Amino acid sequence: MADSTGEVFDVVILGGGSGGYACAFRAAELGLSVALVERDKLGGTCLHRGCIPTKALLHAAEVADSARDGAHFGVRTTLEGIDMDGVNGYKDSIVGRLYKGLQGLFKAHQVTVIEGEGRLVAKDTVQVGDRRVQGRNVVLATGSYARSLPGLDIGGRIITSDQALTLDHVPASVVVLGGGVIGVEFASVWKSFGADVTIVEALPRLVAAEDESASKVLERAYRKRKIAFKTGVKFSGATQDDDGVHVTLENGETIDAELLLVAVGRGPSSAGLGYEEAGVTVDRGFVPTDERLRTNVENVFAVGDLVPGLQLAHRGFAHGIFVAEEIAGLKPVPVVDSGIPRVTYCDPEIASVGLTEAQAREKYGDDRVETIEYNLGGNGKSQILGTTGFVKLIREKDGPVVGFVAVGARMGEQVGEASLIVNWEAFPEEVAQLIHAHPTQNESLGEAHLALAGKPLHVHA
Numbered sequence: 477m478a479d480s481t482g483e484v485f486d487v488v489i490l491g492g493g494s495g496g497y498a499c500a501f502r503a504a505e506l507g508l509s510v511a512l513v514e515r516d517k518l519g520g521t522c523l524h525r526g527c528i529p530t531k532a533l534l535h536a537a538e539v540a541d542s543a544r545d546g547a548h549f550g551v552r553t554t555l556e557g558i559d560m561d562g563v564n565g566y567k568d569s570i571v572g573r574l575y576k577g578l579q580g581l582f583k584a585h586q587v588t589v590i591e592g593e594g595r596l597v598a599k600d601t602v603q604v605g606d607r608r609v610q611g612r613n614v615v616l617a618t619g620s621y622a623r624s625l626p627g628l629d630i631g632g633r634i635i636t637s638d639q640a641l642t643l644d645h646v647p648a649s650v651v652v653l654g655g656g657v658i659g660v661e662f663a664s665v666w667k668s669f670g671a672d673v674t675i676v677e678a679l680p681r682l683v684a685a686e687d688e689s690a691s692k693v694l695e696r697a698y699r700k701r702k703i704a705f706k707t708g709v710k711f712s713g714a715t716q717d718d719d720g721v722h723v724t725l726e727n728g729e730t731i732d733a734e735l736l737l738v739a740v741g742r743g744p745s746s747a748g749l750g751y752e753e754a755g756v757t758v759d760r761g762f763v764p765t766d767e768r769l770r771t772n773v774e775n776v777f778a779v780g781d782l783v784p785g786l787q788l789a790h791r792g793f794a795h796g797i798f799v800a801e802e803i804a805g806l807k808p809v810p811v812v813d814s815g816i817p818r819v820t821y822c823d824p825e826i827a828s829v830g831l832t833e834a835q836a837r838e839k840y841g842d843d844r845v846e847t848i849e850y851n852l853g854g855n856g857k858s859q860i861l862g863t864t865g866f867v868k869l870i871r872e873k874d875g876p877v878v879g880f881v882a883v884g885a886r887m888g889e890q891v892g893e894a895s896l897i898v899n900w901e902a903f904p905e906e907v908a909q910l911i912h913a914h915p916t917q918n919e920s921l922g923e924a925h926l927a928l929a930g931k932p933l934h935v936h937a
Contacts, residue, residue, distance in 0.1 A: 485511045487803060488602050488611030490594045490749070493520020494789040495780030496617035497578065498796030504585040506804040511609050512587055513594035513602055519578050520619055521781075522789035524571060529641050530661060532567040534821050537668035541823070548862065558646050558669045567641075596750040599773045603750075613775045613803045616756070616763055617796065618749060620742035620781035625653075625711065633721040634714060634736045637662065647671050647734040651723045653711055654739035655682040657820045660694065662737055664822035667703050674731055675705035676723070682707065683820060687832040687881040689849065693865055694883060697824050744782050759784070767810040769799050777802070785813045817895045819888035824865050827891040830879035830898035836870045840878075846871045850924035852884050854934035856915035861885050867924045869904070876901040877928075882920070890918055897921075904928040 487503045489496045492514030500512045517524050536558075546553030582589055592604040601610050622636035630636055637658055646669045652659045655677030663673045675682065675698075681691040682698070682705060698705060710726040714736055721736045744761040752758050755773050763778040765771055771778050777799045780792030794811045801808040814835075820826040836845045850867045852858035858865070865884025871877050880894035897907055908929040912922035927935050 483511070483608070484610045484612070485509045485588070486611070487511070487613050487615060487800070488609050489513065489615040489617055490596065490602060491520065491617035491619055491780075492516075492518040492589070493617060493619045493780065493792060494522050495619070495792030495796040496520070496615070497582070498793045499615050499617065499779060499800045500587045500796075501581065501585050502797045502800035503803065504587055506800060506806075508800070508804060510585075510587045511590055511611070512582075513590045513592065513604055513609075515591070515593040517575065518582060518589070519575055522792075523574055523578070525638050525641060527789050528571055528574060529567050530637070530658075530665075531821055532570050533563065533641070533665045534661060534823075536563045536566065537665045538823065540668045545862075560644050560646060564642070564644070594749070596754045596756070599754050599756075599776055611775075613777065615796075615799055616746075616751065616771070616776065616778040616782055617780055617792070618745045618782055619792075620787060621745050622738070623741050623743040624738050625740060628711075628714060628738060630738065633716040633734065634738065636738050640737055649673070649720075649733040650735045650737055651676060651721070651731050651733045652737045652739055653723070654741065655679070655705060655707065656685065656739065656741060657683065658741075659737070659739035660698075660820060660822045662739065663698075663703050663705075667701055668823070672733075673703050674733070675703065676709065676711055676725065676731070677705065677707045678710045680708045683826060686818075686820070686826055686828060687868065687870075687879070688834065689866070689868055690826050690828065690881050690883050694822070694824065694826060697864070697883075701823075742781060742787055746782060768802055769795055769811075786816055786818070788816060788818065791816050815895070815899045817891040819891055821888060824863060824884050825886060825888045826881070826883050827888045827894070828879070828881040829891055829895045830877070831870060832879060832881070833868075833870050836872070836878055840872050844873045846873050846928065848924055848928040850920055850927060850935055852917075852920060854923065855917060855920045857917045858884055858920065860915070861917075867920045869924050869928050871904060871928055876903050877907070877925075884917070886917060890921060893918065893921055897925075 486508035487510045489512045500510045503510045543553045544555040590604050594602045594604045597603045649672040650666050652663050652675045655675045663675050667673050712724040712726045714723045720732050720734050723731045746761050757772045762784045763782045765778050765783050769777050779795035781787045798808050817829040848869050852865045863885035867882045870879030877897050904925045907925035912919040923934050
């Protein structure tokens, strides 16, 4: 390694989250010298404050529901209560094991890790404290943060997902501001743990980015679970005192609760990092790129949540691999957002990939789109699990399947095959001839394609 005044690497990466470390590992595998700058812990939001800990909470919530509902299955169980110290210990142990494994992978790939806050001081130079490193290529991978609303300060009883992950007790009542992925997931957890939950969403429906049919099924399920929600109504303000937090809506209504979770999305982490000063275009905090993830500055790339589009860890991961291979001259196929699978891990789960029905109709025209919904009432394994929902396919008429959406317990596990179907532009007739194991929830994909191919069996024609 060069001395600290003249270090030069093939690739310098700002940020060690999913996008940053994937880029680092792949670049190292391709024989490039790599330095990665991280101000916090390797693994970023996904590992420490996002995907992994939230899904651990969701699994604990599933266990709680199973204990509560055991009699439904002929098993005499009772739920004595939620031990949040135990839940947090379980959650933290998973994060800890994965973090230790990731640290080992950095050593195995011989990636130079520089701890501290990095700042882009030139198009090819990153400053970390007194240390400067140069990169023949620079990758911006600084991720995102939990947003709030103007005038709504985080603190005390008003929290974001960051604080929600470290609560040492189950709140008696919560208002969740935002009915997107983060909001409905935490609402699901807290309801399973025994809290009273109310979601407030300004848009007309929950999970508004998903197909409208998925929203309807989720809302029906949440009503059944007694999770309250108010859609199409805007937040006005919030105050807090010793008695709780008091949330006011623009329609004049006030909701009182122990906590207010602000789940209004995530903003790009780009402020104060020198991007604009180095000539990189920044738009509302995001860093726009072309399809090859190049910024407007030569040899400077951006990946993950920093780039406008879906904010998903696996998108950042794919971006990182793509950029490493692009730098190495392998000319990889660009990552297209519509082909990225999406899962919301509430109960019931929502899984989707490709176009929604509305997007397909906008792209192809109303008369050029065919859809089918296969109800999980006809799926044996779903009945065994006691879940309801559907699998919906969206097809260009006489063409391939262009969209998939499913709602039901554990349906996130089915999005892998759906991703292959959509991204490989499979025709329903082709998927229908594949044999799906019985009894599995995966079988519902086969049944849906049989129906869309004109030969329905466990559905009404």
